[in-house]
Amino acid sequence: xxxYSRGTRVQIFCGETDQxxxxxxxxxxxxxxxxxGAAGATVTRGIAGFxxxxxxxxxxxxxxxxxxxxxxxxxxxxxxxxxxxxxxxxLAASGVITVDEVGIASYGERAxxxxxxxxxxxxVMTHDVQSIRADAPTRxxxxxxxxxxxxALPVVDDVGHLVGxxxxxxxxxxxxxxxxxxLLNVMGERDREQYLKRLPDRPVSAVMTANPVTAAPxxxxxxxxxxxxxRHQKRLPVVEPDGHLVGIISRADVLRAVAEAFPGHERAxxxxxxxxxxxxxxxxxxxxxxxxxxxxxxxxxxxxSTRLNRAIVVDEGKRVVGVLSDAxxxxxxxxxxxxxxxxxxxxxxxxxxxxxxxxxxMVTPTYAVGPNAPLSEVARVMTQHHRKxxxxxxxxxxxxxxxxRADLLNATHGALLELASVGVVDEDE
Numbered sequence: 001x002x003x004y005s006r007g008t009r010v011q012i013f014c015g016e017t018d019q020x021x022x023x024x025x026x027x028x029x030x031x032x033x034x035x036x037g038a039a040g041a042t043v044t045r046g047i048a049g050f051x052x053x054x055x056x057x058x059x060x061x062x063x064x065x066x067x068x069x070x071x072x073x074x075x076x077x078x079x080x081x082x083x084x085x086x087x088x089x090x091l092a093a094s095g096v097i098t099v100d101e102v103g104i105a106s107y108g109e110r111a112x113x114x115x116x117x118x119x120x121x122x123x124v125m126t127h128d129v130q131s132i133r134a135d136a137p138t139r140x141x142x143x144x145x146x147x148x149x150x151x152a153l154p155v156v157d158d159v160g161h162l163v164g165x166x167x168x169x170x171x172x173x174x175x176x177x178x179x180x181x182x183l184l185n186v187m188g189e190r191d192r193e194q195y196l197k198r199l200p201d202r203p204v205s206a207v208m209t210a211n212p213v214t215a216a217p218x219x220x221x222x223x224x225x226x227x228x229x230x231r232h233q234k235r236l237p238v239v240e241p242d243g244h245l246v247g248i249i250s251r252a253d254v255l256r257a258v259a260e261a262f263p264g265h266e267r268a269x270x271x272x273x274x275x276x277x278x279x280x281x282x283x284x285x286x287x288x289x290x291x292x293x294x295x296x297x298x299x300x301x302x303x304x305s306t307r308l309n310r311a312i313v314v315d316e317g318k319r320v321v322g323v324l325s326d327a328x329x330x331x332x333x334x335x336x337x338x339x340x341x342x343x344x345x346x347x348x349x350x351x352x353x354x355x356x357x358x359x360x361x362m363v364t365p366t367y368a369v370g371p372n373a374p375l376s377e378v379a380r381v382m383t384q385h386h387r388k389x390x391x392x393x394x395x396x397x398x399x400x401x402x403x404x405r406a407d408l409l410n411a412t413h414g415a416l417l418e419l420a421s422v423g424v425v426d427e428d429e
Contacts (some may be wrong), residue, residue, distance in 0.1 A: 007104040008081040012072040012088065014095040016045065026070050029091050033074060036084050037123060041074035075102060081379040083256070087128055121224050122217035124257045125238050125247035131156045134163055138175045139196055141166050141204050145181045146192070149252075149386075154237045154245050155208050161243040164208035165233075165256070170265040172345075176200040179341050182309075186331035202396045214239045215326040216251055225254055225413040232406075251405045256411060258412050259379035279378055280371035282411045283401030287312050292321055294358040299324060300344060308404055309344075310389050313362045319397040323360025323389065332361040368393040371400055375411060378403055 002362035018025035026043045033041050046069035067088040074081075074088075081099070089097060131154045132141055141153055145168065155164035171177040176199055184192050215224045227236060228251055235250035288302040302311035303326050315320040326344045333340055333354060367381045368391040381390050382405065392400045 006078065007075050007102050008078045009100050009102045010076075010081060010088070011075040011091050011098045012074075012095055013097075014070050014092060016068045016070050018070075018095070019339055020091055020093075025029050025091065025095070026072055029072055029088060032087055032127075033084065034093060035122070035127065036087070037086060038074060038080060039076040041072055044071045044073065044227050045069075046071065047406065056183075075104070079380075086277050088112045090128075117259050119221040119257060120217065121215050121221070121238055121249055122247070124221060124224075125215075125217070125248045125251050126150075126253060129154060129245065129248050131160075131245060132204055133158070133168065134203065134208065138166075138171060138177075138204060138207055139199050140281040141175075142171055142177060142181065142184070142196060142199065145171075146184055150235070150248070150250070151181060152235055152248075154248060155204055160245055162214065162237050162239050162245045163206070164210045164214075165212040166204050166208040167238060170207045170209060175202060179345060180326075182325075182327040183330055183341060183344065186327050212237060216241070221254065221257060222413070223329070224249055225409060228254065229406075229410050229413045251409050254412065255379040255405065255408060256383045258408075259376055259383050277375065277411060278371065279369050279373040279375075279390075279392045279403060280400070282375070282378070282407050283371075283403050284407060285401045287389075287391075287399070287402040289314055289399065290324070290358050291315075292357070292359045292362075295398060296329075296340075296354060296361075299329060299358050299361060300340065303329060304344060308389060312359045312366075312389075312391055312402065314399055318399055320366050320368055320391045320393055320399050322359070322364045323366055323387075323391070324358060324362050325388075328363045332356070361378050366391055369395070369403075370394075375408065378408055379412075382408065 012026075012029060014025050016024070016026075020028040030041055030043065048069075076084075078101075085097075085099070130144060130148075131152075132144060133159070134155050144153055145151060152165055152167035154162055155166055158161050168181045172180060178198060179195050180189075184195060187195075213231050213233060213236055215227060215238050217238050217240065224236060227233065234250055237245055238247040238249055239245055253377060268425055288305045288308075290299055290302045290311050290313055292313055292315050294302070294313075299311070303309055303324055305311075309326040311324045312320055313324060315321050330340060330344065333356065367385045369378055370383060371392055371394065373392075378390055381387060384420070389402050389404045391402050394400055
C-alpha cells in the first residue's frame, strides 16, 4: 500500500479586492509565507461565489470589476503551519480560514547537493516583532513577555530605531523581578499580581542592555550562528544600516532553519563533511539526574544546579522516564508552590516542603533521540516540541547524555562553516 507523509493544508478564502496596507490581501499573505520559509502556496481565482455578505459575484463579462472570490491554498509541515498560522490570521482578519490534515505522496525533496546553505538572516528571522519604548515602566516589559514564546523585547525610540534590548535576565538582575517570566507564566493570576506589585518603579532604560549586539538582514546564517555562539547570546535584534529595527533572530529561529533545511546522515554524500556530526558527538554527559522517587528538596537542587533549570528523571534501570523544569515543578505544585519560588530562583533549601516526588512533577513524553541521530533530527525535536533540552538514549532507553540549544548551536556553526567552504548551494541558480 502507498505510504504517505502527513502534512497540513490551510485554505484562506477572501475577496479579490480585499487589501492590507494598500496591497491585495492574497499578495500580502503569499509574501508573508515566502519570507517565513513556507513550503509553498497557490492562489486560485474563482469564477463565481458568495460569502458572508451573501452577494453573488461572477466572472461574467459585465461583472469583471466585482469582488470575485479568491482561495489561497497552502500545504506544509504541521509544525511550520503551527508557527506561521497566527500571522496569516492577523493578515486575513475577516477572511475564512480552514485547516485539515492531508497525505503527501510526493513533494520532490531536494537532495543535499541542491540545498542552499547561504540563507540570510531575513530568510530566517522573526519579522513580526513586539518592541517597547525606553521610557516605559519595567512592569510593562514584564507583562509583554508573560505568555509569549520570546523572552526579550527590543527597545526602540519614537521612529523605530533600536536603542537597547530588555531580557528576562535584565529584569531579574537589574529590574528587581523576583521570579523569572517562565515561573510567572505558570502562576495563578493572584500570585502573579503580587510579584508585579513588588517591582521597583524603574523605566526600561534603567535595566536594558544598551547598544546590544545586532545582526544585519543580509548577514548569512553562518554569520549569525557564529555571533550567537561566540557572544553567548540567545537572540539578536536585526537592524537596517540606519539602525531601524526590522526583526529579531533567536537560537530557536536558527535551529528551526536547521530542522527544515539541514542534511541528515541518511542523505549525506559519499564523503560526509566531518563537522556534520551525530547526537553522540554533540551531547554532554554531565546532565543533572534524579531518580523517579526523588523528593522535592532533591528535585529543586538538581533543577537549580545548572543554567538549564532542568533535570532528567530516570528509573532504577537508568531509563529516561521524564524531564523536570523549574516551571513544571511550580505548575505541578499549584497553590502549594508559593514557598518554592524563592528556592527555584536562588537554589536554596526548602522548609516544610510538600511531600511530592519527581514522578509527580516531571513532564512526559521526553522526546529522546538515539546517539546516531543527525543534527537536523535533534533540531526538529527541539523546535517541534518546544524543548530546550533533548535526552540522548541507547536502544534500551538508558540515558547517555543530553543536548541543549547552546550545544546544538555550537555544532551547527561548525557545520555551516564547513558547508560554506565547499560551496554547497542550489545547482539551478
